[in-house]
Amino acid sequence: MPRAGLDPAAVTAAAAGLADEIGLANVTMGLVAERLGVRTPSLYKHVTGQADLNRRIAALALAEVGDALRDALQGRAGRDALAAAARTLRSYVVEHPGRYSATLPLNPQGPDDPIAIGGARVLDSLAAVLAGYDIDPADTVHALRLLRSLFHGFATIEAAGGFEMDTDVDKSFEWLIDFIDRGLKT
Amino acid sequence: MPRAGLDPAAVTAAAAGLADEIGLANVTMGLVAERLGVRTPSLYKHVTGQADLNRRIAALALAEVGDALRDALQGRAGRDALAAAARTLRSYVVEHPGRYSATLPLNPQGPDDPIAIGGARVLDSLAAVLAGYDIDPADTVHALRLLRSLFHGFATIEAAGGFEMDTDVDKSFEWLIDFIDRGLKT
DNA sequence: GCTAAAAGCTAATGGAGTTAGCCAGCCATG
């Protein structure tokens, strides 16, 4: 019998994929193991347990979001950057709802925790968006929290299927970007 | 032996209280039963299972939020109403993070589902807030989604301890209300 | 090839949700 050749990253990736498909809450160690062609206890050679696995999924999601944001913001500023960041975040959450939901608990265990690092990278990108506007430095943190709250809330509700279908969600989203853009300009 | 005299509402209330104290994810049927002075299987005479219990908690939370909003908005309009609604929602979530988090899955099973009714009442209150502004009717739904996304996102992140403490969260919150108020006025 | 660490496995434990079936308290009726 050859070995499966797993490592923490492979286990995390499998779990994250599963989470996107069936929801994070339905991800069991058994299903992850099955997907990897391995027996359940073998996972514990790479991950200390389910809590650890969830944290790794969160770190993965934050890193991916951070990368996507960095790419999307290349060479953009002002309204363009705002729109790009918003759309990037939204589509990431819609495509990867399971792994994104792993980021909600949000308890980094120190400055070197991958979760803290990933979160900081995301915030840096949002801060870069704000740099394109003329904002009183004292208000930057507030504006940052505005963007974070709004994007997170919108994406979470949409991923949960929370918007009734009567009116186009895409339209609302674009309207929203415009609303923020106008507000930040004054 | 006298009977405990339980009913679905009592079980739901106990579970909701527990959720606020230890987090929804940590609420087990055993703990709920213990709090009610009853053995675990007895709960199933009042609730069909954990899924049902979670839905009841969600319905309870939405009803409570709806009531709180209705009270808070009495006699207020415009910026006053906006601020009142925002503060009411925020403090509800901070005080009852467990039961509020039960509302996230958001899958009403029909128009007569208590979850749907409670959600509609909350949205009605937010719509009442918007009525105090001069908004193009075609944009009302967008503005509604703005408020919902922003308040939900802010409250969720705050309840999860997601804002770093350097800058005062209360200040950010008031700034946010102001930002929305100004934007809705134009 | 040889050895030791690492990776996988089987077996076993314990906790949580749930179901089945028993029994007693409560309520309405006679």
Add this chain to the structure above:
DNA sequence: CATGGCTGGCTAACTCCATTAGCTTTTAGC
């Protein structure tokens, strides 16, 4: 006041899942 049924609570039992212990075998480096 007796009684018969319903209902709510209990014990026992089952399943599924996370986790641990301890064994075995691959594999990397000498």
